[in-house]
Amino acid sequence: MSDRYSRQTRLPEVGVEGQARLGAAAVTVVGAGGLGCAVLEYLTAAGVGRLTIVDHDRVEESNLHRQPLYRMGDLGRMKVEAARATLAALNPEVHIDTLAERLTPANAPGLAAAADVLVDAADSFAVTYVLSDACQGQAKPLVSASVLGLAGYVGVFCGGAPSYRAVFPELPPQAGSCAEAGVLGSAVGVMGTLAAHLTLALILRLEPPVLGRLMSVDFRTLHVGGFSFAGAAEPVDTLAFIAPTQVAASDLVIDLRGPAEAPLAPFPSALRLGVEALESAPQPLPAERRIVLCCRSGMRAWRAAQLLRARGHRNLALLALGE
Numbered sequence: 301m302s303d304r305y306s307r308q309t310r311l312p313e314v315g316v317e318g319q320a321r322l323g324a325a326a327v328t329v330v331g332a333g334g335l336g337c338a339v340l341e342y343l344t345a346a347g348v349g350r351l352t353i354v355d356h357d358r359v360e361e362s363n364l365h366r367q368p369l370y371r372m373g374d375l376g377r378m379k380v381e382a383a384r385a386t387l388a389a390l391n392p393e394v395h396i397d398t399l400a401e402r403l404t405p406a407n408a409p410g411l412a413a414a415a416d417v418l419v420d421a422a423d424s425f426a427v428t429y430v431l432s433d434a435c436q437g438q439a440k441p442l443v444s445a446s447v448l449g450l451a452g453y454v455g456v457f458c459g460g461a462p463s464y465r466a467v468f469p470e471l472p473p474q475a476g477s478c479a480e481a482g483v484l485g486s487a488v489g490v491m492g493t494l495a496a497h498l499t500l501a502l503i504l505r506l507e508p509p510v511l512g513r514l515m516s517v518d519f520r521t522l523h524v525g526g527f528s529f530a531g532a533a534e535p536v537d538t539l540a541f542i543a544p545t546q547v548a549a550s551d552l553v554i555d556l557r558g559p560a561e562a563p564l565a566p567f568p569s570a571l572r573l574g575v576e577a578l579e580s581a582p583q584p585l586p587a588e589r590r591i592v593l594c595c596r597s598g599m600r601a602w603r604a605a606q607l608l609r610a611r612g613h614r615n616l617a618l619l620a621l622g623e
Contacts, residue, residue: 304347304391304393305319305346305347308346313504313506314504318504319347321503321504321505322346322347322348322349322500322503322504323347323348323349323393324349325348325349325350325416325417325503326349326350326351326352326414326415326416327343327348327350327351327352327415327416327417327418327419327499327503328351328352328354328411328412328414328415328417328418328419329343329351329352329353329354329418329419329421330354330355330403330411330418330419330420330421330422330427330431331354331355331420331421331422331423331424331427332353332354332355332357332367332369332379332380332383332421333355333357333363333366333367333379333421333422333423334363334366334367334447334483334485334488334489334492335421335423335445335446335447335488335491335492335495336353336355336383336419336421336422336492337366337367337368337369337370337383337492338488338489338491338492338493338495338496339419339421339445339492339493339495339496339499340353340369340383340387341368341369341387341390341496342493342496342497342500343394343496343499343500344387344390344391344394344396345390345391346496346500347391347393347394348394348499348500348503349394349395350394350395350396350397351387351394351395351396351397352396352397352398352399352411352414352415353379353380353383353384353396353397353398353399354380354398354399354401354403354411355378355379355380355383355399355400355422356400356401356402356622357378357379358376358377358378358379359374359375359376359377359378359379359382360375361375365485366483366484366485366488366489368489369382369383369386369387370382370383370386378398378400380398380399380400381398381400383398384396384398399411402622403422403427403430403431404430404543404544405430405433405434405540405541405542405543405546406543406545406546407543408430408431408433408434409434409437409438411434412431412434412435412437412438412440413438413440415440416440416503417440417441417442417443417459417499417502417503418431418434418435418440418441418442418443419442419443419444419445419495419499420432420442420443420444420445421445421492421495423446423447423448424597424598424620425471425472425597425598425599426541426597426598426618426620428444428446428464429464429465429541429598430541431444431464432444432457432458432463432464432465433463433465433540433541435457435458435459435463436458436463436465439458439459439460440458440459441456441457441458441459441460441461441502441511442456442457442458442459442463442464443455443456443457443495443498443499443502444456444457444464444495445491445492445494445495446491447483447487447488447491448483449482449483449484449487450484450487450518450519450520451487451516451517451518451519451520452487452488452490452491452516452517452519453491453514453515453516453517454491454494454495454498454514454515455467455513455514455515455529456498456502456510456511456512456513456514457512459502459511460511461511461512461529461530462512462529462530462531462532462533462534463534465534465535465538466529466532466533466534466535467514467529467532469535469538470602471598471599471602484519486519487517487519490517490519491517494515494517498510511530512528512529512530513526513527513528513529513530514526514527514528514529537614539602539605539616539617539618540617540618541598541617541618541619541620542592542617542618542619543619544566544619544621546617547567547592547619548590550589550590551589551590551591551592551617552571552585552586552589552590552591552592553567553569553570553571553592553594553619554570554571554573554591554592554593554594554604555567555570555571555572555573555594555595556573556574556575556593556594556595556600556601556604557572557594557595557596557600557621558572558574559572561596562596562621566594566621567594570594574600575600575603575604575607578604578607578608579607585608585613587612587613589615590615590616590617591608591613591615591616591617592616592617592618592619593605593608593616593617593618593619594618594619594620594621595619595620595621596620596621596622597620597622598618598619598620601618601619601620602618605618
């Protein structure tokens with residue numbers, strides 16, 4: 301064995317056998333932003349055999365303060381391609397695949413089936429629920445991390461532990477983004493590194509097991525918390541996210557985005573109706589058709605679905621269309 305891994309193989313928890321496990325492992329990382337950069341860099345350096353990077357974005361200058369895989373010369377490049385070039389230079393022994401598209405309910409099951417561990421580094425509620433559903437269905441562990449402002453968390457779900465839905469059955473009433481709330485690059489780096497560590501712990505089968513545990517960090521107060529959710533019960537009545545290709549001709553699609561936000565609706569027959577309009581002036585909707593609620597992030601769709609559930613509608617689906 302080369303000197304590349306000599307410092308980690310010296311650990312009794314790793315050794316030659318553990319390094320072989322890392323080399324044989326396949327990990328899919330969804331999101332090549334701030335969290336994903338830290339995850340990808342440390343998994344590559346540790347010698348994880350196969351990495352798949354999933355991201356549909358291009359490198360922008362505003363990314364550079366927290367996404368150290370990229371340089372000024374990468375501006376405009378697809379993140380997956382720029383990341384692969386940097387990671388290949390770091391460790392050419394690692395095989396790196398890329399998928400330059402969104403994570404959706406259509407491609408998530410296949411990605412889950414092909415990986416030993418999946419990492420949610422997308423910082424999107426819709427992506428997290430979609431990944432959790434796919435991992436739960438394939439019995440694959442999911443490491444999910446999130447950072448906003450000066451606080452973050454990371455947990456290990458599915459694969460024998462409760463799913464993300466079991467711990468967080470409801471979306472928050474509102475959620476910010478890095479662009480809106482701001483974020484400190486060092487906070488993202490710490491949480492991404494923790495996600496990488498938990499991924500390595502899963503592959504190396506470290507004791508005690510990390511499955512079913514969540515860790516939180518408040519970078520303002522330096523408070524570190526955490527808990528076990530091993531006994532959390534799976535929700536029975538869930539709202540599923542679907543892909544645009546999974547919308548049927550018989551569905552009633554309600555586009556919750558306004559014309560200014562989305563001048564062209566992807567579904568010509570969709571109703572253009574905001575959540576506020578649903579709340580203030582209830583419209584009778586057919587009970588026999590599935591109602592598909594769509595918006596940019598999935599947050600408004602979730603809120604509208606709760607409103608319709610209170611009125612007796614049960615055949616509902618959510619669609620997060622992104623930017």
